[in-house]
Amino acid sequence: xxxxxxxxxxxxxxxxxxxxxxxxxxxxxxxxxxxxxxxxxxxxxxxxxxxxxxxxxxxxxxxxxxxxxxxxxxxxxxxxxxxxxxxxxxxxxxxxxxxxxxxxxxxxxxxxxxxxxxxxxxxxxxxxxxxxxxxxxxxxxxxxxxxxxxxxxxxxxxxxxxxxxxxxxxxxxxxxxxxxxxxxxxxxxxxxxxxxxxxxxxxxxxxxxxxxxxxxxxxxxxxxxxxxxxxxxxxxxxxxxxxxxxxxxxxxxxxxxxxxxxxxxxxxxxxxxxxxxxxxxxxxxxxxxxxxxxxxxxxxxxxxxxxxxxxxxxxxxxxxxxxxxxxxxxxxxxxxxxxxxxxxxxxxxxxxxxxxxxxxxxxxxxxxxxxxxxxxxxxxxxxxxxxxxxxxxx
Numbered sequence: 369x370x371x372x373x374x375x376x377x378x379x380x381x382x383x384x385x386x387x388x389x390x391x392x393x394x395x396x397x398x399x400x401x402x403x404x405x406x407x408x409x410x411x412x413x414x415x416x417x418x419x420x421x422x423x424x425x426x427x428x429x430x431x432x433x434x435x436x437x438x439x440x441x442x443x444x445x446x447x448x449x450x451x452x453x454x455x456x457x458x459x460x461x462x463x464x465x466x467x468x469x470x471x472x473x474x475x476x477x478x479x480x481x482x483x484x485x486x487x488x489x490x491x492x493x494x495x496x497x498x499x500x501x502x503x504x505x506x507x508x509x510x511x512x513x514x515x516x517x518x519x520x521x522x523x524x525x526x527x528x529x530x531x532x533x534x535x536x537x538x539x540x541x542x543x544x545x546x547x548x549x550x551x552x553x554x555x556x557x558x559x560x561x562x563x564x565x566x567x568x569x570x571x572x573x574x575x576x577x578x579x580x581x582x583x584x585x586x587x588x589x590x591x592x593x594x595x596x597x598x599x600x601x602x603x604x605x606x607x608x609x610x611x612x613x614x615x616x617x618x619x620x621x622x623x624x625x626x627x628x629x630x631x632x633x634x635x636x637x638x639x640x641x642x643x644x645x646x647x648x649x650x651x652x653x654x655x656x657x658x659x660x661x662x663x664x665x666x667x668x669x670x671x672x673x674x675x676x677x678x679x680x681x682x683x684x685x686x687x688x689x690x691x692x693x694x695x696x697x698x699x700x701x702x703x704x705x706x707x708x709x710x711x712x713x714x715x716x717x718x719x720x721x722x723x724x725x726x727x728x729x730x731x732x733x734x735x736x737x738x739x740x741x742x743x744x745x746x747x748x749x750x751x752x753x754x755x756x757x758x759x760x761x762x
């Protein structure tokens with residue numbers, strides 16, 4: 369019985385061994401099959417790579433921009449040269465001036481007796497602003513009036529006698545001369561008294577009062593400044609090279625830095641006389657209507673159009689470069705960069721006028737132009753531009 373059990377165990381072990389051997393053999397067969405399958409795929413890939421390489425070679429010979437050449441090309445944006453209106457402006461510093469900006473002064477020496485106004489006060493024409501000490505003049509006037517009364521009475525008496533043929537003609541003439549002389553002296557002293565009273569020459573505003581009560585003054589010494597803000601204009605000095613560039617009625621843009629405001633107006637007059645000291649001529653600009661305060665001597669910046677061209681060839685100013693020949697830009701020919709030397713005109717607002725060297729519709733390199741050199745292959749990308757004067761090439 370025990371012997372039979374041993375036999376069964378031996379048989380069972382043999383069966384297990386056989387199953388393990390069979391299983392290992394099957395696994396080995398699957399791995400081999402996968403390896404063979406992989407080798408087949410690799411062979412197919414190798415064959416496809418050969419076909420791809422051959423096709424790329426053929427395409428490169430047919431199209432220079434394909435393959436490695438296209439990958440190494442410089443990516444740029446382009447613009448086409450078109451004819452567009454072009455204006456050029458110059459800037460000049462100007463100042464607000466007033467025709468009724470007057471510093472009043474005394475016409476005679478004397479001590480300031482009264483100042484009847486304050487800074488900022490509005491006054492009317494003829495209003496008394498200040499007076500000088502004139503006691504001597506008042507006394508002289510009183511004395512002259514007394515003498516004149518007597519002289520007038522004597523003259524009238526002598527005139528009556530002379531009409532009656534009584535008395536001598538010489539006494540009549542002396543009385544008349546004495547009376548008329550006193551009248552003239554009284555008129556002179558009254559004129560001197562008027563000089564001691566400072567009146568407003570026009571209606572306006574008291575801007576400054578440098579004088580003080582009790583001070584001595586003399587002809588030409590500043591007393592009171594009066595201005596009329598409604599009568600202002602803008603004045604600027606311009607270089608003589610622009611003497612023929614402007615005319616009355618031209619549009620002018622005026623910038624007020626203190627207010628950060630821009631307004632438009634026109635030229636009122638253009639001086640034809642050159643200042644020999646600084647070689648400039650004067651422009652007078654009409655003061656525009658503004659909704660902010662403007663003061664005499666306030667600084668402004670003028671923009672004046674000195675040149676226009678209704679059909680100018682324009683390119684972005686930044687793309688113009690220089691070499692030992694002169695100015696040039698890069699244009700696009702056969703998908704490659706080429707130098708085009710140009711003669712340029714004026715530049716304004718980031719655009720430059722090209723006078724010679726570029727034909728209409730020439731494609732010019734824009735963004736990326738600094739990476740270009742003669743003959744470099746290029747690729748173009750769309751240009752997101754809103755400038756109607758510079759169009760993107762297709």
